[in-house]
Amino acid sequence: MPRVTNPILPGGIERYGRSVQDKRRRRWKVKKTTVKPAKVQKPKTKQVPVGGEKNGGKRVVPVHHSPRFVSVDQPKRPIGYKVGRKNRPAKIRQSLTPGTVVIMVAGPFRGKRVVMLKALPSGLLLVSGPMSINGVPLRRVNPAFVIATSTKVDLTGLEVPECVNDEMFKRNVKGKAKKPEFFGDKKNKYGERQIKLPQERVEAQKVVDRFLVTKVKQTPLLKRYLGAKFTLEKNLFPHAIKF
Amino acid sequence: MVFTRYVERGRVVLINQGPNEGKLAVIVNVIDNSRALVDGPNTGVVRSPLNFKHMNLTDFKIDIPLFARTSAVRKAFKEADISGKWAQSAWAKKIARREKRASLSDFERFVVKVNRIKRGRVVKSILTHEKRKAGKARRAAASK
Numbered sequence: 560m561p562r563v564t565n566p567i568l569p570g571g572i573e574r575y576g577r578s579v580q581d582k583r584r585r586r587w588k589v590k591k592t593t594v595k596p597a598k599v600q601k602p603k604t605k606q607v608p609v610g611g612e613k614n615g616g617k618r619v620v621p622v623h624h625s626p627r628f629v630s631v632d633q634p635k636r637p638i639g640y641k642v643g644r645k646n647r648p649a650k651i652r653q654s655l656t657p658g659t660v661v662i663m664v665a666g667p668f669r670g671k672r673v674v675m676l677k678a679l680p681s682g683l684l685l686v687s688g689p690m691s692i693n694g695v696p697l698r699r700v701n702p703a704f705v706i707a708t709s710t711k712v713d714l715t716g717l718e719v720p721e722c723v724n725d726e727m728f729k730r731n732v733k734g735k736a737k738k739p740e741f742f743g744d745k746k747n748k749y750g751e752r753q754i755k756l757p758q759e760r761v762e763a764q765k766v767v768d769r770f771l772v773t774k775v776k777q778t779p780l781l782k783r784y785l786g787a788k789f790t791l792e793k794n795l796f797p798h799a800i801k802f
Numbered sequence: 803m804v805f806t807r808y809v810e811r812g813r814v815v816l817i818n819q820g821p822n823e824g825k826l827a828v829i830v831n832v833i834d835n836s837r838a839l840v841d842g843p844n845t846g847v848v849r850s851p852l853n854f855k856h857m858n859l860t861d862f863k864i865d866i867p868l869f870a871r872t873s874a875v876r877k878a879f880k881e882a883d884i885s886g887k888w889a890q891s892a893w894a895k896k897i898a899r900r901e902k903r904a905s906l907s908d909f910e911r912f913v914v915k916v917n918r919i920k921r922g923r924v925v926k927s928i929l930t931h932e933k934r935k936a937g938k939a940r941r942a943a944a945s946k
Contacts (some may be wrong), residue, residue, distance in 0.1 A: 569821075569886070670910075710909040784912045795911075802908045 569712065606778050619771025654707035658714040662789045662802070665704040670788035674712050674771055678702075681725045689771040690764055692785045697764050699728050706789075708802040710781075717770045720763040727760060805882060807859040813885055814862035815840065816893075819855075822847050824897070826888060827857070828875055829865060843876040844885060 563583045568573045575583065600621065609618045633776045655661070659675045661684070676685045684702050688695030775781050791797060807813070813829045817840075828843035831919055833851055840857070841849040848852050864878045879885075906914065 589924060662908070708909065709907045780913050781909070783916065786910050787912065789908070799904075800908075800911075801905060 626695055649678065649680070651678045651682070651684070651702055652707070654709075655684065655702055655705070656711070658711045660708045660710040660712065660785070661700075662708060663695075663700060663704065664706060666700070668698075670790065671695050672708070672785050672787070672789060673698075674775075674785070675705075675707075676714070676717070676767065679725050685719070685723065685724070687764070687767050687771060688785065689768040689775070691768050691772060692775070692782060697723060697760070697767060699725070706802055709789040710784075712771065712772075712774050712781075714774075717767070720759070720766060723763050723767075724760045804834070807861060809838065809854065809859065810863070811868065812864045812866045812878075814864065814879075814888075815852075815857040816860055816862045817842075817847065817852065817856060818858050824861070826884065827880060828866065829868070830870055830875065831868070841872055841875045842879075843872050844879045860888070860893070861891075 563580065565580060566678060568574055604619050604621050606617050609619055655675060655678065657675060657677045661675050663669050663671050663673060663686075671688065671693050673686045673688050673693070676687055676697075679685055679699060681699075683699040684700070684705065685697065686695065686700055687697050687799055690696045772782075775785060809829060809832060810830060811831060815827055815829060817823055817825050817827055822842070825842055825845045825847050827840040827845065827847040830841045830849065831839040833839055836855075837851045837853050838857075839849065840847065840852045862882070862884050864875075864882045864884060866875055866878045870878075903914075909924045
C-alpha cells in the first residue's frame with residue numbers, strides 16, 4: 560500500500576477528509592488474496608457398542624447430545640467478566656520506566672518525590688523514597704496518582720529482593736481482627752501504634768535504600784531534590800510546565 | 803521622551819505573531835498605515851506584507867535602497883551583522899532566558915531555585931556588611 564501523506568493544517572485539522580483519503584489510497588485497485596485454511600469436517604456421529612443380542616451390537620449416535628433439560632434460571636455472568644483477564648499484563652505509560660523520579664499527587668505522601676523501582680504485575684508501581692531521604696518506604700502506588708518527571712536515577716545493578724512483590728504488600732486483614740495484640744501496645748515516640756514489619760521487608764528496604772542513596776549522591780543536589788516536596792509556585796502553571 | 807525607533811525602510815523588526823514568530827525581518831517598504839512589506843532572507847522570512855501589530859521595532863536599521871530586492875536585503879543584513887548584534891542585545895538574551903526557563907525539567911527548576919536562594923543570601927550578607935560600614939563611618943564623622 561503506498562503511503563499517502565495527510566498534512567495537518569494550522570488549527571489541527573487534517574488536509575484530507577476520510578472519503579478523500581480513501582480515494583487517494585486506491586484500495587479497490589488492490590485485490591485481496593487471502594488464503595482461507597481448509598475446513599476440517601468433524602464427524603457428527605459415532606458408533607458405540609450396544610449390549611443385548613437383538614440390538615445388532617452397535618449403533619450410530621450423534622457426538623453431541625442436546626441437553627435434556629434447559630434451566631430457566633441461567634446463572635448470571637459477573638459484570639465485566641472476560642476470559643483470560645488475569646493474564647493480561649498491565650500497561651504502564653512510556654514515561655514511567657525503572658529509575659524515574661515521580662511526584663506523588665495523592666495519599667499520605669502527596670507532594671513527595673520518589674524513585675520508581677519497577678512496575679508490578681498488578682499494574683501498580685513499586686517505589687521507594689528512598690526512606691532515609693524523604694521517609695517514603697517501599698510502597699505500591701497507582702500510576703494514575705503519579706506525575707512522571709524526566710529525571711532518572713540509574714538503577715543498573717540493583718537487584719530488588721524476590722520477596723518484594725504484590726503478595727508482600729497485601730494486608731493481613733483476617734489476622735488483624737483475630738489477634739490485635741499482634742501489634743501490641745507498643746507506641747513510638749510520636750504516640751502512634753507501632754506496627755512491627757516482617758524482617759524480610761525491613762531487610763529489603765535496607766538493600767534498596769543503600770543502593771539508591773549511593774546513586775543519588777552522584778548527582779549534585781539530587782538528594783536535596785528528593786527530600787523536598789513538590790509545590791506549585793508563582794508563575795508555575797501545571798499545564799504549561801515540563802516535568 | 804523622544805522616539806528613537808521609527809517605521810522606516812531598513813528598520814529591523816522582530817516578528818511577534820504568526821508562523822514566523824521570533825524571527826527578525828527588515829521593513830522594505832511601507833504599504834499603508836497598517837502594513838509594511840517585510841523581508842528576512844537571512845532568518846527564513848519570505849518577503850510578504852505584515853501588519854504593524856505583528857512586529858516589534860528594534861534599535862537596528864540597515865541601509866537598503868528603495869525597491870531593494872531580496873538579494874540586496876540579504877547582503878545589507880549580513881554586512882551590518884544584525885544577527886550577531888541581535889544575539890548580543892539584552893532583548894534577545896531575555897527571550898533566550900525565557901525559553902530556557904520554560905524548557906527546564908522539575909529537577910532543573912529545583913536547582914535554579916536553590917541557586918537563587920544561595921545568591922540572595924550572599925547579596926544580603928554583603929549588603930548588610932556594607933551598610934554597617936557606612937553607618938560606622940557616618941557616626942565617626944558626626945562625632946568629630
